[in-house]
Amino acid sequence: MKSKLETILIVDYGSQYTQLIARRIRELEVFCLVYPFNKITKKILNEIKPSAFILSGGPRSVLDKNAPKLNQEILKMKKPVLAICYGMQLVTKNLKELNCMKLNMHLQNNLLIKV
Secondary structure: OOOOOOEEEEEEOOOOOHHHHHHHHHHOOOEEEEEEHHHOOHHHHHHHOOOEEEEOOOOOOOOOOOOOOOOHHHHHOOOOEEEOOHHHHHHHHHOOOOOHHHHHHHHHHHOOOOO
């Protein structure tokens, strides 16, 4: 039996599907929390200690002038991240300094989907 309850943290960037995603995760008997992107702090991350993150989508583009940002503490935690739509734009923008080959190798070696 696990000694720690695993938590998925859903970071909401304004997606209309965030609550649906959370419901589906809970139906799988996995605990998850939804937080708006602008409420994510290092303190909150240390308190929650998420096992993984879902960066939900949103109606914007990362190229917009006042586009929501990705809290770098999320990437520093080195936990699995599922980035959807706008979330994927954020991740790729924040990882753009990586060599594409290294990123491709990393994704190929660490992607595991359980159904």
